[in-house]
Every structure is written in structure tokens, then in C-alpha cells.
Amino acid sequence: MTAAPATTPAAGTTPTAAAAALPPRGRRPRRRATTDERSIVSIMDRKNNGLRIAVAIAGGFVLLALLITCAGPLFWLFKAATSTSTETLAAPFALWPSGLHWDNLSTAWTSIQFGTYMRNTLLVCAGAWFFGLLVATTGGYGIAVLRPRYTSVVSALVLATLFIPGVISLVSLYLTVVELPIFGINLINTFWAVWLPSSASAFNVLLVARSLQAIPRDLFDAARIDGAGTYRMFVSLVLPLARPIIGVISLLTIIGAYKDFLWPMLVLPRADLQPISVALPRIESSTDLGVFMAALFISVIIPVVLFLVFQRQFLRAAGSAGAIKE
């Protein structure tokens, strides 16, 4: 909005040009209208009763199977989290023989320092999100829009890391974090050790660069003619235009940080700094089964609730991540 005076001549074209250029929503508007006929079984086939019943049965069977295999384990986890350990062991499929035991959940929260682990997880996710976005948006802007002479070298080097299997640098990355070159600092047992390495994501940089390349060049030229500098263009033009892709990257980065296990385990050996994913396996053997199940349940509930609320965005992010992989 602050850009309005600077980009007045372009302002009229901005919304339409942007809408045409943004890939996720505007990409297949024409096709979406005909989505309902887009399948192997045609409308003609659907008039055939026998076939319609067969399709309905197959569909119902798949739904039931998905319900049992995908939602079932989560439901069981809820049941085990609110049952006593002996009940879970004696009759794993019995539903609450002695009523609901909510106390497992509160015990898990207090007795195993779950609050600390939860706070660490939030910090890990927030930092990974911030630094991931910082690198991806500025880098993508530089590669796709600013394009100085060294762009081809930088983008080739970024692209190259996409093709090198990550396992190659597991050990040397650890040694780098133990003693950061030039600075000589040890990052072990600091959140920087998790935040910074995860920000070097070629996938995210290229995702932003790609979506910015799809925006008509005239838009940036117009802004430049109106006197917008490099920084102004980034804040008032690029960030708003890249919003859909920033959403996708945010989601993928936060989920990635929440799920990560091996790396945080290596660089955060101190128990009171560990996120949930690292702490859970460590406390498994020393924790009462019912309480442990409650701890698992609490760790699952945040991502699941987020998923149920932002279902569309999650599935779109997963789909567009797949489209890039092509």
C-alpha cells in the first residue's frame, strides 16, 4: 500500500498483471470448471447402474480403509493417552474400561518437562521459518529480478546443491557447526545450529525465483522508472506478489522443522534445549506407558489441528511441491 505513490502509472495494471502471473491460484482456472468430468469413468458410464454401484462400492471401500488405517492409529493413540498403562497392555482394543483418565495428559505436561520441549520446538520452528524465508525471498529476488552479472554463477551453484544427495555433508556440516569457519564459534547447544543450516534450501530459493520469473518484467521496469529503488521494490512489490509462494514455503519449512529429528539430535545434546522430536525417543524407556502415550498425543495434536484448519493450504502446498519435482 505504501508503494501506491511510487508506482502510480503501473498501479492500474498491477492487480491484473499480478493475478495473471501468480501460478497457484490462477493456473488452471479454465480446467477447474470441468474437473467433475475429468476421470476414467465417464458420464455415459455413470448412467449404467451396475457400474455406478461398482464404483460406489470401490469408493466406499477405499474410504473405509483410509479411515481405519490413517485415522485409526490416531484414535487409538487418543484412547491409550486417556487410559491407564495396565488397561492398554491387557486389552489394547478395549475402549476406556475404567473411564477416561485425563490425568495422563497433565502428568505428561508436568512430570517430563513437556512444556520446555514444546517451547524449544516452537523456537526451532520460528527461527527456521524466519531464516528460511529471509534467504529464499532475498535470494529469489536477486536471481529472478535484480540479475547482476554474477547471477548465473550463483544460481548454478544453488541448483547444483539440489542434485547432490544431502548425506554427503552430514558429518562435515556437523564439524562446521562445531567450529564455524572464519568466526571460530561453536554453535553446538544453540538454536543457531538448527536455524542456519536449514535456511540453505535450494528448493525454496528456486521456488521463489521461479514464481518471480513468471511475473511480467514490465512491472518491475515500471516501478524502477517511477523511482523505486532495489529495497523499495522488494518490500512493496516482490513480497506482496510472492505471497502465495511465501505461504507454501512457510508451511513446508515449519512442518520440516517440526518433523526433523537427526540434525537437532546431533547439535542439541543438552536435554533442556531439545525439541519434542528429539526428547521423545530419549524419555521413552523411562516413562510410564500411559504417560508416554499422552506425551505422543500432545505432540500430534498441534500439527493435526493445524492441518484440519488449513487443510486446503496444506494439500495445495503438497501438490505444488510435487509439480516442482517434475
Place this chain on the structure above:
Amino acid sequence: MTAVRTAPTERGERRTPLPSVRSPLAWVRGGGLSTFVFFVPLLLSFGFFSWWPILRSLVLSLQQTNFIVTEWVGLSNFQRVLADPLLTTAVWNTTWFTILALLIGFPVPIMLAVIIAELRRTRPLASALAYLPVIIPPVVAVLLWKTFYRPDASGLFNTILGWFGVDPLPWLNDGNLVIPAIVVQATWASFGTAVIIYLATLMTIRTELYEAAEIDGATIPGRFWHVTLPQMRGVLLVMLLLQLIGTFQVFTEPYIMTGGGPENRSMTILLLIYRYAFVSGDYGRATALSLLLAIALSLLSAVYLWVTRRWSTS
């Protein structure tokens, strides 16, 4: 340095020949500095945590280090890796894991996506259900399944077996069952991603193709075989490769479920790297093995892409 040669043609303006190095002041005035500022986060982040570690791996594989003293040891790290009898076990286990994961994990999402695409009102529900396991953090999923696999009669799977009068199986404690058991868990945790990606691809297949096939008298299986599969071919090939590369680097599942046991029957290559580096402190040897794995995976991808490309041109 190449400023003088490229600048006139690029900008389309005539310039008097400048000294071969553009002065830093001119560079700053021309906006070079403010442009460079936007590259700083990327250069720092990739420089320290991507490019430098990759280069360092190459060096480290020829070295022996304990943080204080670092000495060159030539190829002895590689020799020690190849001489380790555990390597054969780890390679075999990982290969077996990959084969099983492909046999189970590759066809299932295709079939699910094709059927879900036929659903009308319940399609969003079905895709959300399929994606639900992907949302669960892998560590939680693995720990949950570990309790399902409890070896005594109290385990979930053993309880189900008990209904049919089958004696409890040791699952993760059984050398022959441990890898299939982990594969089932890993497939459960990840198949949703593939389903969503395939569904997105299915939605892009043009209706005209199905109509044309129908007019030509193609049956429903025929349409699946001659329209759907060829149209999904590109995505399927890429997903197959990504799954191959991913399962070859499997770590979390065996690490948490079994730690490589029983008797190293679920020891994978990444577990071995972890052991070399972070249990024995033998960083050189671990890097040598990770380098070998990375080279093998790159060769595999190159051959795979070359072969599949040849198919599509012939």
C-alpha cells in the same frame, strides 16, 4: 572484470573504454552494492552450510581428525570402510528395504489416487485422510508403531493375530520380520504425499483424451492403461527416483525402532555412518562412506534419467 566487454552490448549504450577493472565507487553508484546486499543472506547461508561442507567432505574423507590434530591419511578411510564386514550387511539391508518399500509403497498410492479421483462428494475427505499420517511427526509415528509392534501378546498386531488363534510374533525382534515391519510403518507414514501429488496430476489430464478413448471403444481398464498411465508417466518416473533416493538414506525409523538390531539385521547405511561418526568419533571413515553413498546415488539417478529419457524418445 568482464564489465567492459559486456556492458556496451548488454545495455545498448556506447561507452568510452574504461580501465579493465571498474572502480568500486562506480560499482556502488550503479546500484551494484544495493543489489549485492540482497545476495548476502543467500551467499552466507549457502557458503557456510552447503557449499563449504560439501567441499570439506571431499577433503575430510582423506583425513583423520579428532578436532585437535588433523592428519592426511590418503585412501585409508575408504579401505577401512570397504573392509568392514558390517558394510555388506548394511548395503544388503538397505537394498532389501528399498525393494520392499518400492513393491508396497509405489503401486498403492497410484491405485488410491485413481480411485479417489473417481469420488465425487467424498474426494476432499479421502485426500485429507490419506494425508493425515504425513502430518504426524515421523518420530511420533515411529514410536507409536513401536508400541503396535510390541513382541508380547499386548501388542496391537499380536492382539489381532490372537483373534485368529495365531501365536504372538516377535516383529521387531525377529531378524526376518524386522525390515518388512519397518517398511510397513514407513510406507504408512509417507504414502499420503504421493497420493496428493498423483491426484494433482490426474486433475490435469485433459478430458478430451478420455472422450476420444471412449469413442474408440476403450473399456475402463483400457482407458486407465492407455490414457491415465501414459499421462502420469513423467510424474511416476520422478517419484520413483525420489523414493529410491529417499529410502536409500533411511535413518529415523530403524534408529528409533531397533537401533539396527536384532544382530544388525536392520542396520542401514546411514545408521552405519552415524555409528562411525557419532559413536566412534571416526569422522574420516564416516565421511568416506557418505561420499561413497552419495556417488552411488548420483550414478543411480544419472543412469535412471538416461534410461528413461531413451525410452521416451524411442
